[in-house]
Amino acid sequence: WNDRRRANWHRRRARKQAATVEQVDLAAVRERDGGVCGICGEPVPAGASYPDPLSASLDHVIPLSLGGEHSMANVQLAHLYCNSRKGANV
Numbered sequence: 001w002n003d004r005r006r007a008n009w010h011r012r013r014a015r016k017q018a019a020t021v022e023q024v025d026l027a028a029v030r031e032r033d034g035g036v037c038g039i040c041g042e043p044v045p046a047g048a049s050y051p052d053p054l055s056a057s058l059d060h061v062i063p064l065s066l067g068g069e070h071s072m073a074n075v076q077l078a079h080l081y082c083n084s085r086k087g088a089n090v
Contacts, residue, residue: 003027010058014070022071026058029077038076039086053081063088 059078062068
């Protein structure tokens with residue numbers, strides 16, 4: 001997916017859960033988090049792309065399904081593998 005399509009998917013998913021929706025940019029989250037996975041603490045390679053398990057993904061700290069919002073304050077950078085393993089847990 002390109003960045004625009006990914007952002008639209010996240011916003012639509014948040015609206016379906018009646019969550020607060022804010023503009024979230026993966027590149028800005030990567031820069032803010034220093035390129036480190038918020039779940040395992042290991043670096044997220046910049047060159048990895050989906051479907052590589054080490055590719056970057058947005059993790060909602062408080063999942064949308066549990067009432068979290070889609071905002072910069074509630075997202076962190078994560079490996080795709082770590083994010084999938086975490087699921088809808090806090």
